[in-house]
Amino acid sequence: MFSLLKDPSVLRRDILASLVVFLVALPLCVGVAVASGVPAELGLVTGIVGGLIVGALPGSSLQVSGPAAGLTVLVYEAVQEFGLGALGAIVLVSGLLQLLLGALKFGRWFRAISVAVVQGMLAGIGLVLILGQVYAMADTDQPSGGLGKIAGLPDLAGSVVSGGTALTAFLIGAGTVAILVLWPRLPARARVIPGPLVAVALATAVVAVFNLPVAKVEVQGLLEAVQPPGLGDFGDLAGVAAIGTVLAFTLIASAESLFSAAAVDRMHDGPRTDYDKELMAQGVGNTVCGVLGALPMTAVIVRSSANVQAGARTALSRILHGLWLLLFVALLPAAIGVIPLAALAGVLVHAGCKLIPVKELAPLWREHRGEAVILGITATAILVTNLFEGVMLGLLLAVCKTAWETSHLHVDVRELTGGRLVAAITGNATFLRLPRILGELEALPKDRPIELDLSGLRHLDHACRVALENWAQRHNDAGTEPVRMLPPAGAAVQVPSASST
Template structure:
């Protein structure tokens, strides 16, 4: 009887995963195409990354609920890499990302990525979202986007003016704005309606309208799936010795790894199943990128949009992500012509919506209100990513986070009181380091003269050599000018490293 119950339960699990995989497939299909087009990559290669992310990364141990594929968070970096090195180098970069991730996973460094400052992550995502929104507003309006962020900001008035004077631009804007409005409104519809993915509904309706009314809008160019593959050869692999290309590879690897593991932490809070094994998940992501790179496709990450759709749709095991990859393969191989009717303004609207969520202006405001220093780090990181580039912004954010942490860890307070016997008691608490020496000495210089001064250092958690020397010098000077100084319980110096 127990065996029958177990078989019945197993069948229900398979059915749940089957239903969830179909939902995730419908969410992933337009995102794979849209992210690829926004990255300057053929739509077919975006689908290849989705297929590999489902079948390869999804089948490996790590996280049972995550779904991997091309991510909006890598769009800017991939577009810059394709522009700088050419489409033929993309597979090599993705291969390199996979190798880095596998090595990090085997070295069991996966959990260390969770130690990245949340303010830097928030700023990184906001900066990527800002660049994504600014870049995708142009295809939404039927225009060509300038190369630089300042150019994109300055060119918006001209693109908007063209909508009023050019029929094709007006049609493109109408399709894009209508798609964007539907995506926003779909989140407020009835729960039963929301079981159908909003991106699928919005893009499908836009495609039907463009095809039915023969609207003059640009559409996705899709060819045969297997003809789009760009297998890296030996000459392409040698390009990994290029320092600039290697730097791009490492940057994408770090950001893809961080995004995947942050997604894993978020998805784990959404379900009651087994938690993510971070090092195993990192190896799985690396294997997926290794496989995608061998086919010339862009890099992948675990994607929170698809992963959350998997959880909400009732996915139970890794079968759901794997099947979603199978459905992508079957659809792209057998019905590629259907993708050719999708309007580019609709995909641009999809990515503007995704970019706005990454930008999350309300979240930035809340961060500033909750902690001005942390919020400022996020804001500076986002602005620098938008104005300069992603690597500069992230490195600046890390530097600010380290400085802020060091400043906070060196927090020290100086209080003095006069005792009943007219002695002066000075208490110093916290962490006395060279960073706060000017403030400490300034407060000590304001201590009034007295018959005897007692300096209580027992409340210090740390006293570095610079602070110890300065306090000794101040006490010696005080003895010469005002009399006795008694130091109480100074902490022992840290032992020297062996």
Template sequence: MTTQLDSEKPASSRFTEFFRPPKGTLGVDFAASLVVFLVALPLCVGVAVASGVPAELGIVTGIVGGIVVGLLPGSTMQVSGPAAGLTVVVADAVDQHGLATLGIIVLGAGLLQILLGLSRLGTWFRAISPSVVQGMLAGIGLVLILGQIYPVGGLPQPDTTGEKFSGIPDLLVQTFTSAAGLSGLALAALTLALMGAWKKAPAKWRVVPGALVAVTAASAVAAFTAAPVSKVEVGSLLAAINPPSAGAWGDFFAPAVLGSILTFALIASAESLFSAAAVDRMHDRPKTQYNKELVAQGAGNSVCGMLGALPMTAVIVRSSANVQAGARTKASRVLHGVWLLLFVIALPGVLGFLPEAVLGALLIQAGWKLLELRNAVELIKSNRGEAFVLILTTTMIVATDLLIGTLTGLAVAVVKTAIEMSRLSVASEHEDERVRVELGGNATFLRLPRLLDHLENVPAGKDVHVDMTEVRHLDQACHQAVEDWAAQQRRSDCNVEVAMPAGSR
């Protein structure tokens, strides 16, 4: 007897199955959707605020991620929405091009993701060096933390990383000498403490997400004490929707906008597919089909772009909450989008009670998780080369921007791999009138100087046998260099024998 996997069923069958789910799954999926909704709501708002856009746009992206992407094939357990990892690039894009152009950039990124998925390039994202990915996430985490300490202290977030560093002395003064700063610091500390303590609560309590408990409690304290802190401003969802204008369409092919589109597409795709690899290890349901998931993410971002909303990715926090809550089908992630939509229609005023300092603390914790310091320390102990790539990527992201930092890390990782793959062993055995030189490994141009140094140190006037039969790979540069050296020795009346690897000319 064989069981047909969800990924092998036709689209019509999967679509029908959503409305008529397998027996026994509706209840657990319904409960899981509520848990995911409660996790997603404050994160949608917090990511939007941190990105410098209206809070409603973060909720729009969460709704699209739940309903649109949730219905499409690709992944079963992943949940999509606005991600903390994209706040840096979104804020930079809005600062450079304006909010009116954000929709164009997100739409372009979505279309590029669809093209990548249809071209079956989704699986190639798994080939990116883990140290580059970890460095990218750590860099995003540092920049995110650096930006969110300002709302906690009662100051607006500076535009550039340099200004964030240089503004720290003024931030410290503001935080510890003003009522707004002290109140924000106390609320942020309360939020972080509650989230940490909730992990040790009884299991039956932890059905309610710790982030929700912390945000609700801290917001209640702020309201009860009339704390002098800034609150989130939330307006009409329909009024916040900002479709690309005619003028914005004219900027679509501008080099700077195209660069932002490429950055959004690559980062969102990488984050989504790396999240898929992590989430797939958490459950026994059908695994992610990477190319279809990339098309689904692209479709979601295309819709978000047409609405002028934030870009989306698959988000590991919501996805893991979905798995841990016992979800069995896609219904849970679709329903979480429905709950987001119903909430902003029925209770939009509730979000206006959220202090920005509390959301800042929520994102500081998200940034701290992105750092993954324990993994970084283990990598430094076990593989210094990979650790160097991680630290370089992180440093370059903080010092420049996300695209330059990530590309730098990728370039260094490729060079490092090329060097490691070009390991060449050279050994010599000297006899009375004969020298035997044995080579092994990979003889590429990167090891050519070492190879030539060794050959040139062979004593003159002796017969030489160069044994290269154990060389796994011999490129043209090394092949030609050995032949030229042998020819030169023969002109000096030396007998030189060269045994080439099998298959070489």
């Protein structure tokens, strides 16, 4: 990296890119923290760690790390269940697990996770995020649980329509969403300033000019907000629920970071990501965030793509963006306190909508219906239950679907001279196909010699082997002709033929 800094043009590009990323990250760091139910400063702490520490580590040179909207739901649930003090302990242990996974070279294996499960995970997070933040847009407390949020929508609509503070705040949030939707359609020169910053700044200005009675971000101060976890907080992690939360943090933060790295690699021609090193870098970042009691971090595609599109060439841009965040917190902490919560909620509602792959659903249904079903079930399960259980269900369905599709087989029965029948089974014989195999074999006549040819099988699992041997024995006991079995080609242990009685 430092050799490239000898080129002034590269240095200039990286500095400009770092400013763009800083302007994108600032409202998102604050918004994610507020939506997670923690002090706004903790989101900025995570952004600073993601820039100054993770930015300097090897892995992916251009992707940017910080607090992510994708973890907002999980963090909020963790804070509600275990308390703010335990959050640092959960993040710290998750970071150590990421370090261990990276050291054991597990980074590359995260790329093997089904895309449908990842899309379903993001869609589920997006739905929960939208349902939660639409209440925040109206300065109203959100019900617990996805179903509770859905059931409470009529009352929310009634509160907004009736006017008062709820309507004022909702209009601020809706205006923020409208700016974010329209911003990409403006000329390129107008889009030099990032849309989230413009939307939040305009909403803040409107609230200040008209002195609107809406809730604003509460400012505690950086030192007051940073509270390292104590020994008692680590003791709270012994329960099953806490362990599940730690695993969910580790799995989702790692998967999101590495999928982001793959996407960022497609955006530029520079060095490719070392997935194991990137996983360890994320682990270092989350360990530090855990020590500081801050939010968990992931690599974030919005900030990363802004970094690449702004012309960044080296890791210096993401390091400097962390420095700008630190200077902002140190020099202008009071500026956070004038931001209306409804505007930040609008930013996150827009981010939640972008997590739902609406344009990809119809083509996916036409071409890969099973993948679309997995996506839908995963997203619905996350909405109805929680993030960890929804992802685990999606992974289980993906494995079952793959096992079913790879166990294709064909049973061909033909008659030879002398009345002898040959039943040839080809493909992969697994327990999933036993009903079909046994159904066709049991329909064969019992008074004619049968040869069961397994030489065309690529795989024969133990369940099928035992079931076929039992069928041959039963057929011999009930009929007059024995069954002759030809084992799979190259089998180390031949399938024994059942002897006639």
